Amino acid sequence: MRPVTEAELAEAVAGASGPLLVRGGGTRTLGHAVGEVLETGGLSGVELYEPGALTLVVRAGTPVAEVEAVLAGERQRLAFEVPDLRGLLGREGVSTIGGVVAANASGPRRVQVGAARDACLGARFVDGAGMVVKNGGRVMKNVTGYDLVKLMAGSRGTLGVLTEVSFKVQAIPEAEATLVIEGLGDAAGLAALRAALGSPFDVSGAARHSGRSLVRVEGMAGSVAYRVTQLRARLGGDVTVAEGAESAALWREVRDVVPMRDKPGEIWRIVTLPTAAAEIVAQLEGEALWDWGGGLIWLVLPHGKGADLAAAVAGRGHATLVKGQGGPVFPPEAPEVAALVAGLKAKFDPRGILNRGMMG
Amino acid sequence: MQMPEPDAGVLARKARIVGRLRAVLPADAVIDAPEELRVYECDALTAYRCPPLAAVLPRTTEEVSAVLRLCWEEGVPVVPRGSGTSLAGGAMPTADSVILGVARMNRVLAADYDNRFVHVEAGRTNLSVTGAVEAEGFFYAPDPSSQLACAIAGNIAMNSGGAHCLKYGVTTNNLLGVRLVTMDGTVVTLGGPWGEPAGLDLLGVVCGSEGQLGVVTEAWLRILPKPEGARPVLVGFDSNEVAGACVSDIIKAGILPVAIEFMDRPCIRATEAFAKAGYPDCEALLIIEVEGSEAEISEQLARIRQIALAHDPVEFREAEDEDQAKRIWLGRKSAFGAMGQINDYMCLDGTIPVSSLPHVLKRIGELSREFGLDVGNVFHAGDGNMHPLILFNANTPGDLEKCEAFGAEILKLCVEVGGCLTGEHGVGIEKRDLMAVQFSAADMEAQMRVKDVFDPKWLLNPAKVFPLGASAGRRAG
Ligand SMILES: Cc1cc2nc3c(=O)[nH]c(=O)nc-3n(C[C@H](O)[C@H](O)[C@H](O)COP(=O)(O)OP(=O)(O)OC[C@H]3O[C@@H](n4cnc5c(N)ncnc54)[C@H](O)[C@@H]3O)c2cc1C
Numbered sequence: 001m002r003p004v005t006e007a008e009l010a011e012a013v014a015g016a017s018g019p020l021l022v023r024g025g026g027t028r029t030l031g032h033a034v035g036e037v038l039e040t041g042g043l044s045g046v047e048l049y050e051p052g053a054l055t056l057v058v059r060a061g062t063p064v065a066e067v068e069a070v071l072a073g074e075r076q077r078l079a080f081e082v083p084d085l086r087g088l089l090g091r092e093g094v095s096t097i098g099g100v101v102a103a104n105a106s107g108p109r110r111v112q113v114g115a116a117r118d119a120c121l122g123a124r125f126v127d128g129a130g131m132v133v134k135n136g137g138r139v140m141k142n143v144t145g146y147d148l149v150k151l152m153a154g155s156r157g158t159l160g161v162l163t164e165v166s167f168k169v170q171a172i173p174e175a176e177a178t179l180v181i182e183g184l185g186d187a188a189g190l191a192a193l194r195a196a197l198g199s200p201f202d203v204s205g206a207a208r209h210s211g212r213s214l215v216r217v218e219g220m221a222g223s224v225a226y227r228v229t230q231l232r233a234r235l236g237g238d239v240t241v242a243e244g245a246e247s248a249a250l251w252r253e254v255r256d257v258v259p260m261r262d263k264p265g266e267i268w269r270i271v272t273l274p275t276a277a278a279e280i281v282a283q284l285e286g287e288a289l290w291d292w293g294g295g296l297i298w299l300v301l302p303h304g305k306g307a308d309l310a311a312a313v314a315g316r317g318h319a320t321l322v323k324g325q326g327g328p329v330f331p332p333e334a335p336e337v338a339a340l341v342a343g344l345k346a347k348f349d350p351r352g353i354l355n356r357g358m359m360g
Numbered sequence: 361m362q363m364p365e366p367d368a369g370v371l372a373r374k375a376r377i378v379g380r381l382r383a384v385l386p387a388d389a390v391i392d393a394p395e396e397l398r399v400y401e402c403d404a405l406t407a408y409r410c411p412p413l414a415a416v417l418p419r420t421t422e423e424v425s426a427v428l429r430l431c432w433e434e435g436v437p438v439v440p441r442g443s444g445t446s447l448a449g450g451a452m453p454t455a456d457s458v459i460l461g462v463a464r465m466n467r468v469l470a471a472d473y474d475n476r477f478v479h480v481e482a483g484r485t486n487l488s489v490t491g492a493v494e495a496e497g498f499f500y501a502p503d504p505s506s507q508l509a510c511a512i513a514g515n516i517a518m519n520s521g522g523a524h525c526l527k528y529g530v531t532t533n534n535l536l537g538v539r540l541v542t543m544d545g546t547v548v549t550l551g552g553p554w555g556e557p558a559g560l561d562l563l564g565v566v567c568g569s570e571g572q573l574g575v576v577t578e579a580w581l582r583i584l585p586k587p588e589g590a591r592p593v594l595v596g597f598d599s600n601e602v603a604g605a606c607v608s609d610i611i612k613a614g615i616l617p618v619a620i621e622f623m624d625r626p627c628i629r630a631t632e633a634f635a636k637a638g639y640p641d642c643e644a645l646l647i648i649e650v651e652g653s654e655a656e657i658s659e660q661l662a663r664i665r666q667i668a669l670a671h672d673p674v675e676f677r678e679a680e681d682e683d684q685a686k687r688i689w690l691g692r693k694s695a696f697g698a699m700g701q702i703n704d705y706m707c708l709d710g711t712i713p714v715s716s717l718p719h720v721l722k723r724i725g726e727l728s729r730e731f732g733l734d735v736g737n738v739f740h741a742g743d744g745n746m747h748p749l750i751l752f753n754a755n756t757p758g759d760l761e762k763c764e765a766f767g768a769e770i771l772k773l774c775v776e777v778g779g780c781l782t783g784e785h786g787v788g789i790e791k792r793d794l795m796a797v798q799f800s801a802a803d804m805e806a807q808m809r810v811k812d813v814f815d816p817k818w819l820l821n822p823a824k825v826f827p828l829g830a831s832a833g834r835r836a837g
Contacts, residue, residue: 052608053714053744075614104561117561118533133806134799139711140743141530141783143519143568144791144798145825146807150532150564154557171614194474200497200585202652220615220663223656271556273475295554318558331558336548341560343813348806359559 004042006124006132006163012038013161014130019356022157024061024099027084027091030322031156031329033358040098043163046070048138055121055138057166060098067097071169079170080116081107081255088257088267089323098162104154107255108205108216111197111292117153119167125152125160128349138166151344157355159348173218177228178205178247181213181237186288187278189213192235193293194274199234201227207254209289213237214250259289263300266324268309270297272317280312330359361408361449361789364823364835366456370413370436377434378414381458384426389464391415400441400459404506405449405790407760412439412453417461421539421547421577424460428575429545431458437819438543440571442483442511447707448788450518450570450824460575462513468492469578477536477553478583482513482576486520489581498583501528504784505696513576519568521784526742527618527651530784532567534582540566540574543815553580565810570786571821573814587651590618592688593661595668596642596675600624603644604717606671607741610648611714615663620742621647621692624721627699627736627749628691634698637691640675646741647692695738696749702734703751706763710774711745711783723773724748731766733759745783746774772797787825795827804830 003009013020019035040061047057051074058067064082071077082100086092099105101123106115113119122136135148152162181192186208193206196215205216215235217227232239242250253259260267272280277294284305289298301309303324310331313319318331333341345352370377374392381390391397392414401409413436418424431438437457444451453459465481466488472478473496480489486507489500503522504510510520516538521530528534537551551563566573597603607620623631623645632639639645650660661678668676679685699705712720721737728735739747748770752763771781771791775798781791795804804826811818811834818835828835 050713050715052612054611055713074612104556114529114533115556117564118529127806131802131806134803135806137778137780137798139713139745139779139783141521141525141711141740141745142780143530143784143786144780144782145787145795145804146810147519147532147565147568148806148810150561150567151810153564154561159560171612171616173614198473198476198585200587202587220656220659222659223652226653226655271554271558273554275472275474317552317554320558333559334549336546337550337559337562340548340562340813344560344810347809347813 001036002039002042006043006126009043009161009163010126010130010132013126013128016353019353022161022355024096024102025093027086027093027095028089028099028103028105030320031358033355035353035356038161040096040161041094047164051076054169055166056169057138057164058097059164060096060162062097064095064097064100075172076169077172078119078167079109079113080119081109083107084256087261097165101153101162101165102155102157108207108251108291111206112202112204113170117150120149120153120165121168122166123149123152123162124164125162127160128351128354133160136166140168156358158345158359159354161354173220175221175224176216176218176244176247177224178242178250179215179228179231179235180240180242180250181215181235182211183238184213184236186281189237190274190278190290190294192237196231196235197293199231201231205251205254206293207289207291209254209259214254216247216251254289254291257289257298260298260300263287265300265302267322268299268301268319269322270299270313270317270319271295272297272313276316283312284309362828363410363454364828366454367435370434370456373434374413377436380430380434381414381416381427384430385416385418385423389417389419389423391417400453403444403446403449403451405447405452405788408449408452408789410453410455412457412459413455415459415461417464419464421541424541424575424577425545425547427458427460428541428543432544432817432819435817435819437822439821440513440517440575442514442517443485443509445506445510446514446518446786446788448782448786448790450786450788452789454823462511462575462577465577472553473498475553476583477580479553479578479580480512481578482516483511486510486512486515493583494586497586499586500581500583501534502531512579512581516567516576516579517569517571518784518786521745523619523621523740526620526740527616528584532564535563535567535579536582537580538563538566538576539578540576542574543817543820551580570788570825572811572825573820588653589657590649590651591657591661591679592647592649592685593664593679594639594675594677594688595646595648595673596640597644597671597673598642600644600721601718602671603646604714606646606668608714609667610664611742613663613667615660617648617650617742619647619649620740622737622739622741623692623695624737626734627695627738630702630736631691631695631698634701635691635694637687639691642674647688692738699736699749699751704754705749705751706767708748708750708767708770709745709783709785710771710779710781711743712774712777712779714741714744716777716779717741717744720746720773720777724770727766727769731762733763733766744779768794789824792825793827795825808834
């Protein structure tokens with residue numbers, strides 16, 4: 001099914017006789033859901049764009065590329081840096097903005113500006129019974145009623161089908177530069193990232209892979225130059241500086257997890273405390289790309305190491321299987337949290353038809 | 361303000377309920393003497409008062425859990441309370457309710473600079489969170505004007521903002537995790553110091569739920585390294601339109617000041633008379649603050665000056681030293697006090713798209729004449745969060761009602777132009793009956809379902825946020 005209006009979509013959900021598999025572009029779907037495919041790509045286009053207020057309202061099926069092009073026309077962007085995981089996951093298709101929000105997919109700049117959910121000002125969605133709901137709005141500050149926008153962001157279509165999202169967007173800064181630090185081992189290289197993030201120099205990216213640590217600053221040209229000098233003096237290692245397009249290319253690689261493409265084995269996405277980041281990887285002897293100063297680890301492991309990983313991460317974060325065979329994809333929740341989650345799913349999708357089985 | 365009839369059964373069982381509370385709490389943690397309960401009869405929305413059945417001040421999560429469990433068993437409504445600075449009546453009791461105050465839970469449990477978070481008990485005041493980490497060069501970003509008094513618990517419940525949230529976001533953007541006790545006494549941990557949830561973002565919906573989903577007892581908060589310095593400029597204009605256009609241009613240029621504050625003429629005049637900050641007598645005034653090193657500040661201010669001068673301001677004043685910076689902020693910070701000197705006031709906080717600013721200010725002026733009440737505007741212009749202060753006299757019969765009717769018109773106007781009823785103060789009881797202006801029945805139904813899951817008996821802060829008519833069936837059940 002491919003409805004082209006919200007009303008059609010609501011009708012399709014209300015009239016569904018069995019499970020539905022909600023699909024934007026299918027470019028970042030995880031888990032094992034089954035059902036008749038309900039595509040959102042027919043709900044496409046920008047509803048409203050006010051560059052002077054940094055707000056964009058867009059239909060959920062709009063391709064990410066289109067959103068980015070519209071924003072770029074006014075020298076603006078989505079601040080949270082949408083990852084393109086097609087290469088990593090071996091998918092084809094057109095990534096949609098609704099899918100990005102449903103997955104709460106956030107790139108390297110999360111350390112500075114927050115996640116996708118932090119940029120979402122409002123949303124419209126259709127719940128599992130076909131009821132149309134709006135929440136939030138298009139203004140920067142809004143505490144009117146409960147924040148269901150946060151609940152929908154990252155819910156992977158299990159509570160409702162997003163039909164429209166409004167975003168707070170960001171002006172593209174005039175300059176960017178990346179300090180590329182070589183000659184440090186993983187523990188020291190990750191400590192350098194934490195030192196950078198703990199400095200007053202407003203770091204907008206802190207990642208490590210292939211034996212190099214990367215620290216990014218963005219802003220006005222003079223300010224970028226100043227902060228590069230300050231950080232260089234503090235961080236140690238052999239530092240070279242990449243600027244402009246060269247810097248941007250380094251961060252596309254991190255954002256899209258390019259170094260992990262085509263590696264044999266399973267790929268895990270671990271969210272943890274930055275100080276635990278070196279140890280977890282050392283313990284499991286996997287190959288890693290660290291982002292968010294170590295708070296995010298993309299780890300390649302041989303099949304069957306899931307239990308070891310869960311033990312290594314226990315009490316200091318959680319791990320999701322993004323590529324591999326079988327096994328639970330999302331980590332189990334504590335029973336009292338699981339009870340709340342089950343309660344919400346039963347309320348928003350009483351027939352249990354939306355992406356059944358996706359999040360466990 | 362209509363409130364539900366207190367439950368006669370609960371009132372009749374007061375002695376038994378208080379007895380059970382005393383059995384699970386230390387003696388000094390249960391208050392039931394009428395004269396001592398007066399402290400809890402209202403929050404900062406002082407027009408409405410009602411003493412509770414009892415108040416409790418637990419010291420641990422376990423005590424909170426025991427209290428909630430027994431109130432759940434007894435069918436007693438519970439109203440969580442931080443410092444009682446809510447401007448929306450969020451912490452106002454009903455006669456049959458127990459006030460659960462977390463003020464005694466105020467310890468710092470951990471400060472982790474390497475991972476940039478602080479773990480605190482929820483009764484800790486906002487400013488003292490920064491106080492606990494500033495020696496190491498860090499701060500907690502959300503800074504409501506009430507930060508000396510208000511508690512993190514209330515900030516989380518209201519998703520509070522502050523002058524600097526243009527750059528740093530509001531509470532929800534700086535909250536990593538909570539320990540929450542639900543009405544039946546279950547203790548849950550949502551999120552954690554690493555920030556991102558593995559599954560559904562329950563933390564995201566708890567933040568801003570106005571104490572209706574559970575009692576927050578601990579929080580993990582993101583802390584940030586303090587910038588090297590900050591400096592404000594003051595720009596005066598002879599029209600609101602032009603000031604609004606200037607704000608828009610600054611934002612569009614990609615400069616991200618930490619604050620852009622706006623004051624209109626009535627407010628400028630009132631604060632000048634009161635605080636003598638030396639503000640120009642003009643139609644509209646902006647205070648714009650930028651952060652960074654000396655060089656970075658100069659770079660940003662040069663750009664702002666260029667943009668502002670293109671709008672032909674009547675004044676552009678850069679702070680040359682700490683003292684001048686203080687004077688620029690002085691008037692803004694005294695604005696509420698200054699208006700309070702003139703008369704009683706009601707403070708609204710609807711948000712509008714920045715582009716509608718001139719239209720909305722003009723309409724507020726017209727309404728002011730229609731209702732015969734003065735109004736001053738001072739607000740966070742960068743994010744469109746208005747703070748119209750309506751002056752009235754509480755001793756003049758009918759004035760409060762007139763003021764509320766005027767306020768309701770302004771809030772409807774905010775929604776009409778694409779904004780919302782409240783940007784940071786919350787709905788509470790104050791805006792409860794206006795919810796239908798912004799939301800359809802289905803929109804509210806979806807929100808109330810969340811409460812159904814966390815609090816199936818609707819005992820936690822039950823008469824807030826949703827119009828009484830909309831929640832009636834649930835509260836009765
Ligand atoms: C002079 C003044 C200036 C202000 N400036 C600002 C401002 O700039 N920005 C802004 O956003 N607000 C502002 N406020 C409003 C107010 O300070 C905030 O809403 C604040 O967050 C309330 O905190 P509190 O601890 O006083 O909460 P309370 O008033 O005690 O309670 C507020 C709400 O939180 C709930 N609650 C309290 N504790 C808990 C808990 N442990 N668990 C669950 N729910 C709980 C209550 O039930 C209630 O609904 C201002 C208020 C005043 C009086």
